[in-house]
Amino acid sequence: MSSPVYLGFDLSTQQLKGLAVSSDLKSVGQATFDFDKDAQGFKIHKGVLTNEAEKEVFAPVAMWLQALDTVLTRLKDGGLNLSRVKGISGAGMQHGSVFWNADAESLLKSLDPAKTLEVQLDGALAHPFSPNWQDASTQKECDEFDRALGSPADLAKATGSKAHHRFTGPQILRFQRKYPEKYQKTARITLVSSWLASIFLGKFAPFDISDVCGMNLWDINAGTWNEKVLELTSGTFGIETLKQKLGGSVPQDGGAHFGNISSYFVERFGFSPDCEIIASTGDNPSTILALPLQPNDAIVSLGTSSTFLMSTSEYLPDPSTHFFNHPTTAGLYMFMLCYKNGGLAREQVRDLINQTTRPQDTGSTSWDDFDKYLLSTPPLAQQDETQPFQLGIYFPRPEIVPNLPEGQWHFQYDPKTDTLTETAKTPNHPYDSARIIVESQLLSMRLRAKDLVRSPDPENSLLPPQPRRIYLVGGASRNRAIAKVAGQVLGGGEGVFKLDLGENACALGAAYKAVWACERSAGQSFEELIGSRWDERDFVERVADGYDEETYERYGRALKGFEAMERELLAKHLT
Numbered sequence: 001m002s003s004p005v006y007l008g009f010d011l012s013t014q015q016l017k018g019l020a021v022s023s024d025l026k027s028v029g030q031a032t033f034d035f036d037k038d039a040q041g042f043k044i045h046k047g048v049l050t051n052e053a054e055k056e057v058f059a060p061v062a063m064w065l066q067a068l069d070t071v072l073t074r075l076k077d078g079g080l081n082l083s084r085v086k087g088i089s090g091a092g093m094q095h096g097s098v099f100w101n102a103d104a105e106s107l108l109k110s111l112d113p114a115k116t117l118e119v120q121l122d123g124a125l126a127h128p129f130s131p132n133w134q135d136a137s138t139q140k141e142c143d144e145f146d147r148a149l150g151s152p153a154d155l156a157k158a159t160g161s162k163a164h165h166r167f168t169g170p171q172i173l174r175f176q177r178k179y180p181e182k183y184q185k186t187a188r189i190t191l192v193s194s195w196l197a198s199i200f201l202g203k204f205a206p207f208d209i210s211d212v213c214g215m216n217l218w219d220i221n222a223g224t225w226n227e228k229v230l231e232l233t234s235g236t237f238g239i240e241t242l243k244q245k246l247g248g249s250v251p252q253d254g255g256a257h258f259g260n261i262s263s264y265f266v267e268r269f270g271f272s273p274d275c276e277i278i279a280s281t282g283d284n285p286s287t288i289l290a291l292p293l294q295p296n297d298a299i300v301s302l303g304t305s306s307t308f309l310m311s312t313s314e315y316l317p318d319p320s321t322h323f324f325n326h327p328t329t330a331g332l333y334m335f336m337l338c339y340k341n342g343g344l345a346r347e348q349v350r351d352l353i354n355q356t357t358r359p360q361d362t363g364s365t366s367w368d369d370f371d372k373y374l375l376s377t378p379p380l381a382q383q384d385e386t387q388p389f390q391l392g393i394y395f396p397r398p399e400i401v402p403n404l405p406e407g408q409w410h411f412q413y414d415p416k417t418d419t420l421t422e423t424a425k426t427p428n429h430p431y432d433s434a435r436i437i438v439e440s441q442l443l444s445m446r447l448r449a450k451d452l453v454r455s456p457d458p459e460n461s462l463l464p465p466q467p468r469r470i471y472l473v474g475g476a477s478r479n480r481a482i483a484k485v486a487g488q489v490l491g492g493g494e495g496v497f498k499l500d501l502g503e504n505a506c507a508l509g510a511a512y513k514a515v516w517a518c519e520r521s522a523g524q525s526f527e528e529l530i531g532s533r534w535d536e537r538d539f540v541e542r543v544a545d546g547y548d549e550e551t552y553e554r555y556g557r558a559l560k561g562f563e564a565m566e567r568e569l570l571a572k573h574l575t
C-alpha cells in the first residue's frame, strides 16, 4: 500500500492554498488559487469587495468554491495521487461567517460529481457574502458588546478579547438588524474554517475549539456560549433560534474526526472513501502548528497584516490583546496581537525611498534601498548619545491596536528627561523612516507581550524576560534586514529563525494537524508527535542574532516614550 499523505488548506483573504505532507512532515505537493489573478466572474480587489460608505469589507462565498475545485484539480494535475490522502484539515481567515439556508444540507449531501461546487451550491446560502476581517462597519454593535458584560475588560475576561469590528458576534448582530429576512432564512452560521470542513464532509461541521474564540460569544473558561452576549446578538429573534443557527456542541478535541470525505470528492477527484475530515481551525491558530512551538517561543507573522503569536499556559486577558483556546492542546492558550498596518505600511516607506533614490525607475518594488537605510540608520535613529530617540507611527489604514485612525505621526523622546515632543517629520526624511517604521511595529509587539514573556534562562536569571526564539513567517520573513532588527528589538535568547516554508506556514500547520489527528497514539499531544518527527535542521534556518544586552536595554528605555506617544495620540483622537 502506498504511504499516506495529509492535506492542509489555507483559505485567506487573497488566496486558497493546498499543501500536502507525508507522515515524516515533508512537503509533497502544493497548489494555490490567487483570487485576484485566477477567479472568474467576481469584481474583487485583493480578494474582497468593499462598500466604503458603510466601511463594509466582504468576500463572495461562491469564489471560494471556484477556488477549491481549481486547487484540487491543480494538486492532482501536479502529480499528487489524491487516493493516498488519509486526512484533511484546514485553516480559514478568522472571524468571517457564512450564512447558509434551509436547503444547504440536502444540497451538500447530493452533489453531482460531474458538476462544479460553485454551480451546485449557488442556492445553499441565505446571503452570498462573508464579512471579511478588514470590515469596520460594526462600531455601534461593538459598543453594545463592550457594555453587555460591564466593560471591555469584562468581555475580554470572558471571551478572550474586547469587542472588535471584525469579530463574528458583532457582525451577526449587525446582520440580523440590517437583513432581518435573510437572518430568518439562515438555518446555520459557520465560520470560514467550519465552512471548509462542511464542504469536505458534505454536511455541517461544528466550530473548532480555537477558532470559536474569535466570535466574542464563547466563554473560554466555562467552555460554553456566553448567554448574555448571545441574548444581545439574537435581538428580537430570541436566543434559542441563534443557538440552533450556531449548531450543537463544540468538540473540545482539536483533532476531532468529523467523518469521512463526501462521495463528491471521491468520485470527482479520486480521494479514498476512507479519507478523514479533521476539524479546521483559524489561520493564526493554524500558523502556531507549523512547528512544535515551545513555551516562551514567539511567531511573528509578517504578511499583509502582522501578527505576534505565542502558545502559553497562562490566561491573562486584556482589552489590547487576544487569547484563544490552543488549537490542539487543552490547557494551553494562543496569545495574539493583530495589526492591520503591516506590509502595506512598510511598502509605502519603501516606495517613498525608491522615488527619492531612483526617480528614473518609477514603480520600483525593490527592497534594496529600504534594507540599506534600515541597517545603516542607528537604533532609534539616534545619531549620538546627546540626541533624543526618534519614534513614529505609520498607519495608512485605521489600526486595531492601538485603536487609532489612519495617519502618520513623528515624535522625539529624550529618555534622560522623560520628555516627548511631536515633530513634523523625521530628521533624515525619508531614509530614516525605514528604521523607524520597522522599530515602531516591533516595539508595539514588545510592549504588549511584556507580561507574557519569561527569562529564557530562568535558572540563574542571566537574561531579562524575552522570547526564547523568534520564528518569522509570512511574505516579509525572507527579509534579512527586518530579521536583524526583530532580534534587536524583541530579543530572543537563541536568535531569530525563519521557517523554510515560512510563506506557507498556515497551510503547513493545517497539514500537521491532520497528521497528528490521524497518527497519534492515545493521549499523545500535538507537540509530542510533531516534536518527535521534526528535525529543525530540515525545517528552519537561523537568520539573525537575538538578544544583545546593550541594544535590548536601549529599546527598553524607548518603550516608555513609545507608550506615552500612543497615549497622547489616543487622547487626541478619542471619538
Ligand SMILES: Nc1ncnc2c1ncn2[C@@H]1O[C@H](COP(=O)(O)OP(=O)(O)O)[C@@H](O)[C@H]1O
Residues within 6 Å of the ligand: 012, 014, 302, 303, 304, 305, 342, 343, 344, 347, 367, 473, 474, 475, 476, 477, 478, 479, 503
Ligand atoms: N523582500 C521583502 N521584504 C519585505 N517585505 C516583503 C518582501 N517580499 C515580500 N514582502 C511583503 O510580504 C507581504 C505579503 O506577505 P504574504 O504572507 O504573502 O501575505 P498574506 O498575509 O496576504 O498571505 C507583502 O506586504 C510584501 O510587502
Ligand SMILES: O=C(CO)[C@@H](O)[C@H](O)COP(=O)(O)O
Residues within 6 Å of the ligand: 011, 012, 013, 014, 092, 093, 094, 095, 133, 166, 283, 284, 303, 304, 305, 307, 338
Ligand atoms: O483578523 C485576523 C486575526 O484576528 C487576521 O489575522 C485574519 O485572520 C487574517 O487573514 P489573512 O490575512 O491571512 O487573510
